[in-house]
Amino acid sequence: MTTNTVLTLSCPDKPGIVASVSGFFAQKGFNIEESTQHEDRQTGRFFLRTAFTCADCDDQTLASLREEFSAIAAEFDMEWQLRDQDQRMKIVLAVSKWGHCFNGLMHKWRAGTLPVDIVAVVSNHDDMRNSCEWYGVPYYHLPVSNENRPEQEAQILQIMKDTDAELLVLARYMQILSDNLCRQLSGRAINIHHSFLPGFKGAKPYHQAYERGVKLIGATAHYVTADLDEGPIIEQAVERVSHANSPDELVEIGRDVETVVLNRAVNWHAQHRVLMNGNRTVVFRR
Ligand SMILES: Nc1nc2c(c(=O)[nH]1)N[C@@H](CN(C=O)c1ccc(C(=O)N[C@@H](CCC(=O)O)C(=O)O)cc1)CN2
Numbered sequence: 557m558t559t560n561t562v563l564t565l566s567c568p569d570k571p572g573i574v575a576s577v578s579g580f581f582a583q584k585g586f587n588i589e590e591s592t593q594h595e596d597r598q599t600g601r602f603f604l605r606t607a608f609t610c611a612d613c614d615d616q617t618l619a620s621l622r623e624e625f626s627a628i629a630a631e632f633d634m635e636w637q638l639r640d641q642d643q644r645m646k647i648v649l650a651v652s653k654w655g656h657c658f659n660g661l662m663h664k665w666r667a668g669t670l671p672v673d674i675v676a677v678v679s680n681h682d683d684m685r686n687s688c689e690w691y692g693v694p695y696y697h698l699p700v701s702n703e704n705r706p707e708q709e710a711q712i713l714q715i716m717k718d719t720d721a722e723l724l725v726l727a728r729y730m731q732i733l734s735d736n737l738c739r740q741l742s743g744r745a746i747n748i749h750h751s752f753l754p755g756f757k758g759a760k761p762y763h764q765a766y767e768r769g770v771k772l773i774g775a776t777a778h779y780v781t782a783d784l785d786e787g788p789i790i791e792q793a794v795e796r797v798s799h800a801n802s803p804d805e806l807v808e809i810g811r812d813v814e815t816v817v818l819n820r821a822v823n824w825h826a827q828h829r830v831l832m833n834g835n836r837t838v839v840f841r842r
Pocket residue numbers: 726729730731732733734738747748749750758759780781782783784785786787
């Protein structure tokens with residue numbers, strides 16, 4: 557049986573990292589499918605993502621591979637992860653009233669072009685229930701207010717635990733997550749912000765954009781942190797607009813940009829193509 561494995565790592569840059577990594581896997585009969593690297597010259601940190609296949613490694617478990625590789629990892633003081641690329645990432649979507657990003661992800665998943673499994677949808681409104689149930693995915697209507705926010709967030713965490721979900725996607729979920737939830741989901745929650753950050757933070761960026769008279773509008777997918785709209789950016793895109801566009805037209809144009817940007821960010825995260833670099837990211841996109 558062919559095994560598809562992906563290694564991601566970062567470590568202080570020095571000679572011999574790639575040679576050691578590729579030598580280890582070559583010696584075990586693995587073939588390199590794709591390998592991409594980056595050196596951050598400001599910090600001297602090295603980043604690597606390498607995808608391997610092995611046509612006949614039945615006896616080689618991922619656990620034993622990790623154990624054997626850990627010696628090299630220690631030698632180079634690596635932060636690293638070795639994963640089975642055939643295991644699709646389980647994700648939970650969170651949505652409020654606007655369904656364009658939610659439907660975009662559901663469609664890509666059902667079409668087989670998003671390497672994830674959407675295992676649940678949570679919402680503080682009931683608007684997306686019918687669409688969600690049409691896709692056959694459990695829908696959890698969890699109203700939230702300042703009175704019940706800790707309990708509601710605990711329910712979200714419990715759903716992620718019960719479904720073994722590795723990622724929460726805020727697909728236009730218009731509630732600010734608490735510091736506690738952000739800590740628990742660090743690196744495991746992605747939000748789509750409907751502006752080209754750092755411009756127009758907050759809940760109504762299109763109206764801000766209209767008032768400012770911008771000629772480009774955009775969207776930003778980022779990891780969720782306690783600091784609103786400040787998390788590490790994964791992907792951004794823009795679209796040209798003009799003086800002739802009304803605020804509602806900006807919202808409509810923006811929706812398409814948001815949908816594309818969030819699909820890309822979730823796709824790359826699920827393929828382990830996004831590595832953290834402080835409050836920034838290294839994205840080995842495809
Ligand atoms: N801890 C974080 N939580 C969330 C983030 C984030 O970056 N960190 N992003 C938001 C999404 N978002 C912008 O992209 C956003 C959502 C909501 C608001 C806001 O002010 N909400 C109001 C309520 C609005 C409503 O009920 O419709 C509020 O919470 O008082 C700002 C930005 C998702 N969560």
